[in-house]
Amino acid sequence: MAKKVVKFLNLQILAGKANPAPPIGPVLSQNKLNIMEFCKAFNDRTKEMPSDAVIPVVISVYADKTFTFVTKKPPVSYWIKKAAGLKSGGKLPGREKAGKITMQQVAEIAREKMEDMNAYNESAAVSMVMGTVRSMGIEIEG
8 A cells, every 4th residue: 555645845955965954954854754864865866966956856755754755857047057157147137138048058958857847848848948048137049
């Protein structure tokens, strides 16, 4: 028989850098989960990812105080900043341009993130990425 899920926890953690310090420790201890077990498993699963990438993780907490977790790919904004070579987006989107990105790079980002996005096809995913690019104050070439 399947275990009963009590709660879902959503966290964003740097790849390979999970530790018992806040915010991870307090969230897991409130739900009576083994913090070190999670940290070791998360770090093992994300050791191949870029160390500056923030990884969204969904933790399923079961009634018997065990857990499983699913890691997702870094947010679209991470890939956009990486493609444009920026540390952050524009301070005044729509008024000042922080950088440039090509349409080909937008399509690559959409393909990379497609499984985590709520899009039916690649063109819908490209439109979603384009919206994020614009909201970050970055210009699309092509």
